[in-house]
Amino acid sequence: MKLDVNGSTREVDAAPDMPLLWVLRDLLGLTGTKFGCGEALCGACTVHLDGVPVRACVTPVARAERRKVTTIEGMKNSALRLAWIDLGVPQCGFCQAGQLMSAAALLEANPKPTDDDIDHALAGNLCRCGTYVRIRAAVKKAAGGEP
Amino acid sequence: MTLTRRGFFVGTGAAFALYPLYARAHVVPPPPPWQANPWISIDDKGTVTIMSHRSEMGQGVRSTLPVLIADELGADPKHITVQQAWGDEQFGNQDTDGSSSVRIPFLALREAAATARMMLITAAAAHWKVPEKRLDVRDSKIWDGAKALGGFVELVHEVKSVPVPKKPKLRALKELKYVGKELPQRDAEDVVDGVALFAADGLGWNEPGPLTAVIAHPPVLFAKPTKIDSSEALKVKGVRRVIELPAPKPPIGFQALGGVAVVADNTWAAMKGRKALRIEWDRGPNAGHDTAAYTEELRASVKRAGAQMRNVGDVDAALAKAATKVEAEYTGAYLAHAAMEPPAAIADADQGSATVYACTQSPVGMRDEIAKALGLDKQKVRVNVTLLGGGFGRKSFPDFGIEAALLAREMKQRVRVQWTREDDLQHGSFHTTSVQALAAALDDKGKVTAWRHRIAYPSIDSTFDPAADKPSDGEVGMGATDLPLAVPNVRVEACKATAHMRIGWLRSVCNIPQAFAVHSFLDEIAHAAKRDPRDVMVETFGPARVLTAKELGVPKLADNYGSPLDKTPFDVARLHRVIDKVSDMAGWNRRGGRALGMAAHSSFASWVAVVASVEKGPRGELRVDEAWIAADCGYVVNPDRVRYQMEGAFLFGLSNALHGAITVKDGAVVQTNFRDYRLLRITEAPRKIHVELIASDAHPGGAGEPGTPPVAPAVANAWFALTGTRLRSMPFA
Numbered sequence A: 001m002k003l004d005v006n007g008s009t010r011e012v013d014a015a016p017d018m019p020l021l022w023v024l025r026d027l028l029g030l031t032g033t034k035f036g037c038g039e040a041l042c043g044a045c046t047v048h049l050d051g052v053p054v055r056a057c058v059t060p061v062a063r064a065e066r067r068k069v070t071t072i073e074g075m076k077n078s079a080l081r082l083a084w085i086d087l088g089v090p091q092c093g094f095c096q097a098g099q100l101m102s103a104a105a106l107l108e109a110n111p112k113p114t115d116d117d118i119d120h121a122l123a124g125n126l127c128r129c130g131t132y133v134r135i136r137a138a139v140k141k142a143a144g145g146e147p
Numbered sequence B: 001m002t003l004t005r006r007g008f009f010v011g012t013g014a015a016f017a018l019y020p021l022y023a024r025a026h027v028v029p030p031p032p033p034w035q036a037n038p039w040i041s042i043d044d045k046g047t048v049t050i051m052s053h054r055s056e057m058g059q060g061v062r063s064t065l066p067v068l069i070a071d072e073l074g075a076d077p078k079h080i081t082v083q084q085a086w087g088d089e090q091f092g093n094q095d096t097d098g099s100s101s102v103r104i105p106f107l108a109l110r111e112a113a114a115t116a117r118m119m120l121i122t123a124a125a126a127h128w129k130v131p132e133k134r135l136d137v138r139d140s141k142i143w144d145g146a147k148a149l150g151g152f153v154e155l156v157h158e159v160k161s162v163p164v165p166k167k168p169k170l171r172a173l174k175e176l177k178y179v180g181k182e183l184p185q186r187d188a189e190d191v192v193d194g195v196a197l198f199a200a201d202g203l204g205w206n207e208p209g210p211l212t213a214v215i216a217h218p219p220v221l222f223a224k225p226t227k228i229d230s231s232e233a234l235k236v237k238g239v240r241r242v243i244e245l246p247a248p249k250p251p252i253g254f255q256a257l258g259g260v261a262v263v264a265d266n267t268w269a270a271m272k273g274r275k276a277l278r279i280e281w282d283r284g285p286n287a288g289h290d291t292a293a294y295t296e297e298l299r300a301s302v303k304r305a306g307a308q309m310r311n312v313g314d315v316d317a318a319l320a321k322a323a324t325k326v327e328a329e330y331t332g333a334y335l336a337h338a339a340m341e342p343p344a345a346i347a348d349a350d351q352g353s354a355t356v357y358a359c360t361q362s363p364v365g366m367r368d369e370i371a372k373a374l375g376l377d378k379q380k381v382r383v384n385v386t387l388l389g390g391g392f393g394r395k396s397f398p399d400f401g402i403e404a405a406l407l408a409r410e411m412k413q414r415v416r417v418q419w420t421r422e423d424d425l426q427h428g429s430f431h432t433t434s435v436q437a438l439a440a441a442l443d444d445k446g447k448v449t450a451w452r453h454r455i456a457y458p459s460i461d462s463t464f465d466p467a468a469d470k471p472s473d474g475e476v477g478m479g480a481t482d483l484p485l486a487v488p489n490v491r492v493e494a495c496k497a498t499a500h501m502r503i504g505w506l507r508s509v510c511n512i513p514q515a516f517a518v519h520s521f522l523d524e525i526a527h528a529a530k531r532d533p534r535d536v537m538v539e540t541f542g543p544a545r546v547l548t549a550k551e552l553g554v555p556k557l558a559d560n561y562g563s564p565l566d567k568t569p570f571d572v573a574r575l576h577r578v579i580d581k582v583s584d585m586a587g588w589n590r591r592g593g594r595a596l597g598m599a600a601h602s603s604f605a606s607w608v609a610v611v612a613s614v615e616k617g618p619r620g621e622l623r624v625d626e627a628w629i630a631a632d633c634g635y636v637v638n639p640d641r642v643r644y645q646m647e648g649a650f651l652f653g654l655s656n657a658l659h660g661a662i663t664v665k666d667g668a669v670v671q672t673n674f675r676d677y678r679l680l681r682i683t684e685a686p687r688k689i690h691v692e693l694i695a696s697d698a699h700p701g702g703a704g705e706p707g708t709p710p711v712a713p714a715v716a717n718a719w720f721a722l723t724g725t726r727l728r729s730m731p732f733a
């Protein structure tokens, strides 16, 4: 099966029901996308399919065929990355790829989000370290507003 | 710890035998020309490499200790290389627990750096023919007053023959140029680029991918499989083998839990294979454990007197003749750590040796337990530490590393063990479930004259000692027997509680139930006496003083969470300071109609006061809209990360308070994933959390844990202020 991942074509030999998460991590070695729950409950595995955030742990790879898959390794929003580093958002970092992918999709759809918009868009991304308050500030900073 | 000559030499050569795990290019560098000591080496280009010997789990230790060492040495922290140390005694205690990574090795690391600096100065004096006393080392250069003579590169060979000075001379704290200020975060770029390597992420993928194992752990602690039908599992494409793991013998200690492993070409196949296993279990001695019944057992236990852990005056007499008596009982559920990274490890092993990469908080502990489980000499086992996707105490247990090593040896191939979220929640090292009963006598002015605190929970000691059937000295020392009480009659009792689960440490440990109980109770007393809760709390803690064993009524007070008492005494003045500070920050005296709750607690050699503001959400639920935290952690090396630990600890404490509950039926954990073990979401996080650190030159205190204990009582007290309803059971909802 052929996949378009971060702009390049990758050939994978995977059963069609294998979740995209394991194709990315185990077959393609793209380990930036994380496994946190396997049941669409934590957001650690968030990637984009044609720009729309999905939970890779419950997305059968067959559904990603002929669509553009973007992972943290190919995420292009450098304003978000810079804001994240400037405000020191990560703690352990494990949830952060998922947070960034959800935030990138939010900014794509809504370039000037409010706190409520951010909460709504990131409600599915758990962080056990407790980085939520800085995440809100960093999203607003990346959007060019006051943190 | 002092450095012996042996300590200086064992590190030589061994330091670079390891793949630089965090380097993006996996090149093995040549051995360094000068290995000053286990932590510091300088190569022939003058580049300083510093070992980070504690585990990074989000607290920022890799952004902190190497900078402390560099600064004391005189190296420019922007130009150092940081390597993660593997588990080895030469680095001293590597257990990343007890909020100890700065406060415990603070002097030893600076002494190691100062020793290296003095040796460089001796070498420089000979090289440039300048008297030693005119020289200093700063920003990786040797200075004669304001003139830079040169760098490390000129000295790196000559310094090797310089004798090691006997007494390292530390810089004054104010001479340190980088620490104490805002420091850059070492792994942040790798994290946002998605290239930071956690335990399951492989060794950087220049290597062939490992096999992956997913394990069906016994549903009940010490349950054993009686029949294993693996026929369907073996039909799953990609499954290689099904392997029964050795069953542990009580007590569980640091052993692996046993169970049946499915080893496969990839994680998905292993997970599918596990689902297809048919296992019959003998559910064993803990099969009757049920949390609803157990809480009643603990409730009954605190009705009776327990073992006396602290005693002053005559509590019974004072309670009997009290003008007003206040009594309350507080409960807390088992908690799972639920770090976002479930346990994982990758191992190579054969009959003679093992190498493991793991997200461990205790690499030496894991090494020793792997050696034991595989019958190897511990020198033949290497445990390398990856980044940890959160730890919170769970990853102090080595079971997942043992599993990986056993399976790699069995498969004769590299194996990754991947725990799923279900495994993590159901087979953790749980925070204990507790019942705490408090009783106080008040005089006619509302002043506390007697305080009785009975505590029942299964002890962490029970994990290692089957005879341990009540809270231990150390456990009740977390907020009960060390609580400052200017009260003439005090008794703390440890009541019977038999364990049926693997009980372990979770961020701030027994401070969680004890702080919840005592700081809620102080608030209850204030309301019973119709007085301001803060005034009652301050009055009950009593005047500024240093607590002694005699005043507390305990047999001995050996240290403050491992920090020596001469450096970090139990100083009530520091508690007053954070209470005053947080009162100002939150506007406690001007709070008007705002529902605020306060709690102030000392743990891990730090002092933290919290005020929470609560409101009712759209469905009448408890919401914290703002929080204020004042912390005295002594001298702070990395202020931004310490403030962030306080913020994180607040949200961790709030998550436990609102949602944290592991329940057990027929010996097995009921919860399976985040749908029924809820964690706090961004929608529930306050809009603002204000943190202020008290400026101090006192010996550093802990940072990771002490922010958690005051959170639940502050929130419960605020909820009472808002609604008049008292929350006595965690979780609240």
Ligand code: FES
Pocket (backbone or CB within 6 Å): A034, A035, A036, A037, A038, A039, A040, A041, A042, A043, A044, A045, A046, A055, A056, A057, A058
């Ligand atoms: S791993 Fe996919 S949502 Fe948690």
Ligand code: FES
Pocket (backbone or CB within 6 Å): A090, A091, A092, A093, A094, A095, A096, A126, A127, A128, A129, A130, A131, B058, B340, B389, B390
């Ligand atoms: S940063 Fe650790 S889980 Fe979010």
